[in-house]
Every structure is written in structure tokens, then in C-alpha cells.
Amino acid sequence: MTANQTDLKELLKKRLFDSISAQIDLIGYVPDDIAKLVKNFTFDRGNVGQMPDDAEYQAGSIQHGAAAVNNEPDKETLAELVNDHYDKVFYDYGGMMGILYGDTEFRNIGYWDETTVSQDQASERLLDALLDFIPEKSGKILDVACGMGASTHRLLNHYPSENIWAINISEKQIESTRRNAPGCNAQVMNAVDMKFENDFFDSILCIEAAMHFETRQKFIEESFRVLKTGGYLVLSDILCTSKERLAQLPMYHSPDNHIETVEEYYELLAGAGFSAIDITDKSRDVWGAHFLRAVNRIHERFYSGNINIIELTETLWTYYNANAVMGDCLFVSAQK
Numbered sequence: 001m002t003a004n005q006t007d008l009k010e011l012l013k014k015r016l017f018d019s020i021s022a023q024i025d026l027i028g029y030v031p032d033d034i035a036k037l038v039k040n041f042t043f044d045r046g047n048v049g050q051m052p053d054d055a056e057y058q059a060g061s062i063q064h065g066a067a068a069v070n071n072e073p074d075k076e077t078l079a080e081l082v083n084d085h086y087d088k089v090f091y092d093y094g095g096m097m098g099i100l101y102g103d104t105e106f107r108n109i110g111y112w113d114e115t116t117v118s119q120d121q122a123s124e125r126l127l128d129a130l131l132d133f134i135p136e137k138s139g140k141i142l143d144v145a146c147g148m149g150a151s152t153h154r155l156l157n158h159y160p161s162e163n164i165w166a167i168n169i170s171e172k173q174i175e176s177t178r179r180n181a182p183g184c185n186a187q188v189m190n191a192v193d194m195k196f197e198n199d200f201f202d203s204i205l206c207i208e209a210a211m212h213f214e215t216r217q218k219f220i221e222e223s224f225r226v227l228k229t230g231g232y233l234v235l236s237d238i239l240c241t242s243k244e245r246l247a248q249l250p251m252y253h254s255p256d257n258h259i260e261t262v263e264e265y266y267e268l269l270a271g272a273g274f275s276a277i278d279i280t281d282k283s284r285d286v287w288g289a290h291f292l293r294a295v296n297r298i299h300e301r302f303y304s305g306n307i308n309i310i311e312l313t314e315t316l317w318t319y320y321n322a323n324a325v326m327g328d329c330l331f332v333s334a335q336k
């Protein structure tokens with residue numbers, strides 16, 4: 001092997017090691033199912049290299065979850081963590097985002113059936129399915145956590161621009177929304193602390209974002225407050241597989257937001273005053289279909305020579321990690 005070849009091999013090993021280490025660093029609490037897998041395995045510390053000292057770990061000086069990634073837990077709000085994550089990955093067209101989302105500015109996993117051939121179609125289908133819950137598409141509508149504004153743009157098929165509001169916690173994404181949905185009212189605002197007056201909206205839409213909020217309950221209460229009587233809250237949402245897994249991911253780092261069951265979700269809405277509550281499990285056609293397509297697409301790219309073995313491994317690892325976190329994907333509709 002030439003010197004260059006040896007360097008390259010070392011570089012590949014380092015990239016793979018770093019990728020796997022980054023995922024392991026996220027693990028604060030080790031869920032029981034994973035613990036079982038390693039129960040009979042003893043680490044040779046000399047080879048592992050960066051294992052934390054047990055005493056240090058037990059004493060809590062090794063930080064968990066978001067803290068493990070950022071090292072400065074007290075200085076980071078959930079909003080900053082969310083923005084750090086999404087403002088980076090949403091605009092990374094050169095990486096996997098380009099391969100999986102290159103045809104769209106939607107930033108959700110979509111709603112798929114056997115006729116859906118692209119992410120853009122799947123995301124449009126998701127929005128249309130949610131809008132079907134609103135019998136009369138008139139009056140004012142709010143797009144909560146609008147991402148880059150693709151959903152806000154599509155609302156223009158049903159509503160005049162002056163009747164569409166869009167909010168997001170990220171300034172950068174709101175700038176994209178203003179570009180994608182000209183004339184609509186796009187503002188930087190936290191979904192759990194809305195600056196609108198009571199009884200202002202006829203409908204509220206929220207696509208794939210409530211799992212980030214601190215908390216869903218506050219968001220649901222705020223939605224109830226700003227909706228007119230008879231108005232609809234419609235959303236697609238994802239429940240996490242466990243509270244512990246939720247706490248491991250920086251941009252979901254609000255364990256208080258964990259909901260275990262559909263029944264709990266129902267109670268949350270009813271408790272805030274909502275009626276005509278409809279919650280449907282769409283996991284198979286949302287995350288399930290997106291995951292299979294993504295894994296296929298990534299392999300296609302690899303076998304056609306567009307990505308290398310490192311990119312293949314890093315991306316698959318990320319996707320399988322996400323797969324362990326994704327619980328039920330729900331469509332939710334409720335009326336004030």
C-alpha cells in the first residue's frame with residue numbers, strides 16, 4: 001500500500017470512529033433493551049480508549065443528553081438547541097439533506113402511499129391530509145413551526161395571503177418563509193408563547209414540530225386561547241419511544257414533553273377544553289415509509305458511486321438511531 005493509501009485508510013477509520021463515538025456520546029441513560037445486548041460483554045478499556053471513568057460517571061460529572069453534546073448545559077435553551085440543529089441541517093444541500101430533500105423545501109418526513117414518488121409529493125400529501133380535517137377553509141389560519149415555509153406557500157391554494165400567519169422559532173427559517181410565501185404574515189415566535197390576542201384564528205396547523213415544544217401542553221393551551229370558538233387545531237406529531245431516549249437528543253431535550261400513549265394525548269386536548277378530538281396512528285405511512293425510502297435511496301447513491309463508504313455508514317447510523325427514537329406518528333384534529 002502506498003503512503004497515500006495508508007493515510008486514506010487511517011482517515012476513513014477516524015471518520016467512522018468519530019461518527020460512532022458521536023452517537024455513543026448521546027447516550028446518557030442506556031435503555032434496558034440496549035443494556036441487555038451488552039450485559040455479558042466486558043470492555044477492554046485499553047482498546048476502547050475514551051471510556052469515562054466509572055466513579056466520575058456515577059458522580060454525575062459526565063453530562064447527559066444535550067449537555068453531553070454541548071458541554072455548557074446552563075447556557076443553552078431548548079430554542080437555541082433546536083435552532084442550532086435545524087438551521088444547520090435544513091440548509092445543508094450538499095449533504096444527505098440534498099439527496100433526500102433536494103426536490104423540496106418541506107422539512108418533514110411526509111405521508112406516503114404506493115403512488116408517492118418523491119419527498120415533495122409526500123409532504124404535500126401530508127399537508128393536504130391535515131387540511132382535510134378543516135371542513136371550511138376560510139378565515140384566518142396559523143402555520144405553527146412553519147419550517148422554511150413550504151406548507152405556508154401551499155396554504156395559498158386555499159387562503160388569501162393576508163389571512164395566513166406563519167411562526168417559527170428560527171429567524172433564518174422565517175426569512176425563507178417570507179421568500180417562499182410572499183404576502184403572508186411570517187413572524188419569529190415561540191409556539192408555547194404566542195403573541196396573538198384571544199379568539200384570533202379560525203384554524204391552526206402544526207406539522208411535525210410539537211415533539212420539540214416545551215411543552216405540548218402549553219402549546220395546546222395557547223392554541224385553545226388564540227382559536228375562535230368552533231375553530232380547528234390540526235397537527236401531525238411524533239411520540240418518542242421513551243422519556244429516556246427523548247432526553248438523549250439535544251433538539252428534543254425536554255423530557256417533560258414526553259407523552260407515552262394516545263390516551264394521554266387525548267386527555268391533554270380534552271383538559272385544555274377541546275372537543276371532537278380525532279387521533280389516528282399513521283406510523284406506517286409516515287416514518288415507516290420515509291425510513292424505508294431513505295435507506296433505499298442512500299444505498300442507491302452508494303452503489304452508483306455518488307457517496308462513499310463513510311457517508312453511507314454515517315447516514316445509516318443516524319437513520320437507525322432515529323428509528324429507535326421514533327414512536328407513534330399521529331394525525332390529530334380537535335375543535336374549540
Ligand SMILES: C[S@@+](CC[C@H](N)C(=O)[O-])C[C@H]1O[C@@H](n2cnc3c(N)ncnc32)[C@H](O)[C@@H]1O
Pocket residue numbers: 082083086105106107108144145146147148149150151167168169170173189190191192206207208209212213214
Ligand atoms: C421537523 S421541522 C418541521 C417544519 C415544517 N413544519 C415542515 O413541515 O416543513 C420542526 C420545526 O419546528 C420548529 N420549532 C421547534 N420548536 C419550536 C418552537 N418552540 N416554536 C416554534 N417553532 C419551533 C423548528 O425550527 C423546525 O422548523
